Amino acid sequence: MKALGYFAVVTGKGNTNDTIQQIRDYEEAFFKSSKLFKTMASSAVTTKNLSFAVSECFWKMVRETVEQQADTFKATRFNLETEWKNNFPRLRELDRDELFEKARGEILDEVINLSQVGAKEWESSLNEKLWENMKSHVFENIFLPAAMSGSSSIFNTAVDIRLKQWAEDQLPAKSVQVGWEVLKDKFEGFLAKAKASKNHDSIFDHFKENVVEEAVRRHQWEVKAPEVLRVIQLNTLEDRNVHDKYQWDAAVKFLEECVKERLRVTETLLRDLIGPGAYERWAHWTYAAADQSIKSKIKTEYGDIFFRTTALPYRSRSKLL
Numbered sequence: 001m002k003a004l005g006y007f008a009v010v011t012g013k014g015n016t017n018d019t020i021q022q023i024r025d026y027e028e029a030f031f032k033s034s035k036l037f038k039t040m041a042s043s044a045v046t047t048k049n050l051s052f053a054v055s056e057c058f059w060k061m062v063r064e065t066v067e068q069q070a071d072t073f074k075a076t077r078f079n080l081e082t083e084w085k086n087n088f089p090r091l092r093e094l095d096r097d098e099l100f101e102k103a104r105g106e107i108l109d110e111v112i113n114l115s116q117v118g119a120k121e122w123e124s125s126l127n128e129k130l131w132e133n134m135k136s137h138v139f140e141n142i143f144l145p146a147a148m149s150g151s152s153s154i155f156n157t158a159v160d161i162r163l164k165q166w167a168e169d170q171l172p173a174k175s176v177q178v179g180w181e182v183l184k185d186k187f188e189g190f191l192a193k194a195k196a197s198k199n200h201d202s203i204f205d206h207f208k209e210n211v212v213e214e215a216v217r218r219h220q221w222e223v224k225a226p227e228v229l230r231v232i233q234l235n236t237l238e239d240r241n242v243h244d245k246y247q248w249d250a251a252v253k254f255l256e257e258c259v260k261e262r263l264r265v266t267e268t269l270l271r272d273l274i275g276p277g278a279y280e281r282w283a284h285w286t287y288a289a290a291d292q293s294i295k296s297k298i299k300t301e302y303g304d305i306f307f308r309t310t311a312l313p314y315r316s317r318s319k320l321l
Contacts, residue, residue: 007050008037024048103204107211110190117186125182131258133178134171139262142166160237167233172226175233184216274299 010027012018018026024047031037031045043049084093094102146158191208194200242248274296275288288296 005053006044008040008045009047009050103207106204107208110194113190114187126179129178129182135258163237167237171233172229175229176221176225180221
């Protein structure tokens, strides 16, 4: 290292009780009366001049560093501007605020598109999502327990009681949750559709994802919504009038398709539990695992009990397993 200069200073008189001002006065008087230091420049003596020199050196280094960083930023800006001109030749440069407003406008445009969805499409999506979330409860807790009665009158009574209990307790809140999920899925669908368009700009993708995530996190449905739905759903259950034959046929077809689908799912599950049957083992040379053989024997014993009993109480899947 090369010294930038030399300074002569007096750090005190040796008395620890002296104040800073007393030391400063003594230092100035010492250099004024000293014959040895008269040959040195006045700017090279005293602590005050030393502090000024250190301060000037420090800020000189700061200015050099700032100028160096400024040159780096200028070079980076030039590179980014050149990249923008090459990648987006037909678009003007946008600052941070302008980019934010543009992304905000695109999100609001998607909200407008969401409001243009027709009532039939909303109804179809809601029905599909509702049934997807509730079919297990309908079969396990309402339909199958009532169907085990063997009497149409008892079946109707049991279904009415269980439906009313469900509508008073779980159905309204579940319906609100399903409605929110459908709304979210529709909005994300519009964003995905816009993302797949030909003129899509990916610069806003991360921003839009964060906005949607934050909106979902902050969203709160109206507190009165479950109570309003509860009243509507209970009134609907009390209404036993069928408006036309088409409505009745559609309901019968829907129930038939759901029961068949449930039967297919149950048969697939049963196939996984007990393994292949005798014909399949013989024809395809497949074998059941040890646990599948045990479950198959349990199924056979339970089937014998079922067919020997005229009114067997319903058992849920969890109890059977």
